[in-house]
Amino acid sequence: MMIIDNLQYANWSEKIFKQMREGKVDAVHVTISYHETFRETVLNFEKWNLWFDKYSNLIIKGSTAADIDLAKKTNRTAIFFGFQNPSPIEDDIGLIQILHTLGARFMQLTYNNQSLLATGCYEDNDAGITRMGKQVIKEMNRVGMVVDMSHSADQSTIQAVEISERPIAITHANPFSWHPALRNKRDNVIEAVVSNGGMIGFSLYPHHLKNGSQCTLADFCSMVAQSADKYGVGSLGIGSDLCQDQPDSIVEWMRVGRWSKTIDYGEGSSDNPGFPKQPDWFSDNRDFKNIEKGLTDVGFDKDEIEAVMGKNWYNFYTDNFIGLD
């Protein structure tokens, strides 16, 4: 079994890296920047360089799918990097290759707001991919950085699929038809993404789950089964959106960054401003076995479970983390 979680944003520590090993997680796509500038993003890479040195028995830096094989062989977890907002490239298209060289493999064209590149899912109007956005998609295609539209608006996402010459991804979201959250994706959006070789990673973040923190494992796995029927099992993976051990100040940073002087609660509310409680069957990296079991219980066979738990992302990495470096 290969386990790949295609989105986490934890408050990283030796404890979490050890839990990854206990959970036999072979690779994680880590959000390394939200609203950081280029220089701040470089500071985040510096921090990870220290961790790769200090915890070299637990984690390795991932550049290509081959690093997952190496990680598996040496009983470690490969860490791949991505941005949830294009702020690290600022207004400089040349920074895409620079950041790819430093290790970035995914970039969302937007977080919740309009960016220089596209429209976020919280905006009233979706103007689609901008002039710079078109150039950026082309450059991301060239260097081997995957376009991630998890937080983008519908038309922007569909246009991104049309413009991109490579598959794109929704790394962490669920179907809107299952749970109508603003961040979840309508069928036509998911269809557009997967029709082009793209992937969707299912989220375990309570605001994306039916009944939130009370969502049952059976409900979640039934949704995966329905998605397999609709989109084909080969386009599905996990992108848990696990924000383990983060203080609530971080969810405020994720939502508000530096763009507003007034608090914006995003998927939360003034009654419930902090991180929501995880469902009890998915608290940390040791709980992927629960999902495996849940998938068995809703009728997936062994090959299908392997595909959803990691093999599909592995194949996607193999095909898309091409690169110049």
Add this chain to the structure above:
Amino acid sequence: MMIIDNLQYANWSEKIFKQMREGKVDAVHVTISYHETFRETVLNFEKWNLWFDKYSNLIIKGSTAADIDLAKKTNRTAIFFGFQNPSPIEDDIGLIQILHTLGARFMQLTYNNQSLLATGCYEDNDAGITRMGKQVIKEMNRVGMVVDMSHSADQSTIQAVEISERPIAITHANPFSWHPALRNKRDNVIEAVVSNGGMIGFSLYPHHLKNGSQCTLADFCSMVAQSADKYGVGSLGIGSDLCQDQPDSIVEWMRVGRWSKTIDYGEGSSDNPGFPKQPDWFSDNRDFKNIEKGLTDVGFDKDEIEAVMGKNWYNFYTDNFIGLD
């Protein structure tokens, strides 16, 4: 024959890249930054990324010695990068690995002035390697970035040799005993560097040459022969310091950067403020054959000429461009 020039700072163009091919130059160590900040250095890497893409038939980016073999095989020149001042790392030791990942392989601990790390050769007093300098040497050793002391003061250089756990280099300078310029190196300094597996690259910059622009090929090659007797032929290479096609505004940038509001002429003078004229036997990358011939004329055999023209630097790259990435 393998030709490696271990220092150039030209006004890069297709013309120059073509001349490298005409001259059968297999690798060049290019100064990518003088006094640039980190962000400005990244802009320089971006510019080179464009050139590697545009002139992919002439040049490739060099990371390890194996890239020289690839360049040779595909009839191109491998470009390796270095800094003549530690300004790109600012006061942040974590930037050493970041810049190594982006391609930097040499860094001078100083240009002509005192830096955060060591003392430059134009200062009145040489305080040796600083507290940060000691940490930086250790980190450069760890990531595989070579300490270059071409512009540093004597005691700083000797201390750098003592502190460094890897060989260091004087990439571009000549013996002071041959031509007593402030930038040329006294015997004890060269001896310290080569005793530790280090290298000296001989400079073709007129201010470093006996009789300046009028220096004869025979004089230059005799100096190389004397150096081979003193230091062993295995520690010698070329670091031409060729600044082809640069306007005189650039020599002012090299000397003054942003550190003074008053002009500092460095090795020049108010009578002769610009770039000096190259000796007629070394104008550009097509002239390395003249040096080969000159070395033959002063009695070097074929193996020795190959060593000085490139093989020694090749071996040095092989041993020292180890790396984490």
